[in-house]
């Protein structure tokens with residue numbers, strides 16, 4: 001398989017140069033390398049520029065409400081565990097409106113992969129501050145600068161017990177594709193936060209700004225992603241140097257293990273022909 005097996009015919013409506021293109025290409029490469037056909041893949045998103053990504057890949061797609069991508073992804077995985085379920089979401093969608101869902105689904109630990117396109121703004125709605133926007137950043141709404149401290153998603157995920165916490169960069173497609181493959185192979189909830197320049201609304205954290213600072217953590221054999229406290233310190237590193245890679249990894253029991261779900265046939269295989277739904281139909285139609 002190659003990336004072309006996942007090509008969709010939808011017209012792409014992102015700005016030229018948007019970091020979302022790098023994430024799209026990396027995901028297609030990763031899916032090709034994983035070798036699963038489009039019928040076995042479900043991409044789930046909410047609303048935003050990032051959330052348009054599933055339209056641009058040939059696979060199953062569920063495009064729901066703003067901030068609510070994770071709940072249907074979790075439900076779909078539990079009902080049909082043979083699917084590879086991947087969420088593509090923005091920093092606003094995932095950490096803002098969907099903040100509750102990411103927190104508690106990290107705790108639930110269903111086997112899905114969440115890719116956050118972190119451009120540090122609300123791109124679709126024209127550049128307002130998101131939870132990851134830097135303190136003091138000026139926008140057309142935050143005209144005196146952002147007054148709230150930014151949320152640190154990797155530190156949050158490690159503190160919540162997420163078993164796979166990684167950071168990618170949209171301009172390093174080979175590396176991001178590898179991270180996505182590792183995230184999908186991980187059993188349990190995997191979070192991949194991707195640094196994604198927004199060429200229209202974030203003139204601060206540009207390609208130039210990131211490219212000068214990022215370095216690859218997993219090139220350093222002495223770094224142990226299994227050491228939670230070292231990982232927490234790494235996740236907090238931000239400034240002249242910004243680490244990319246698998247920051248924290250731990251094998252854990254999943255929700256499916258704890259509930260014994262893997263031992264019974266998936267919901268999708270249940271025979272529903274004898275279930276009488278006439279009363280429900282009468283009430284709601």
Ligand SMILES: Cc1ncc(C[n+]2csc(CCOP(=O)(O)OP(=O)(O)O)c2C)c(N)n1
Pocket residue numbers: 047048049050051066089090091092093094097117119121122123124125130
């Ligand atoms: C319930 C609800 N609240 C707000 C909106 C408006 N809205 C749509 S997308 C969005 C933010 C998108 O930002 P982000 O998730 O960071 O994605 P990006 O567009 O930057 O990729 C907002 C506030 C909405 N559609 N629904």
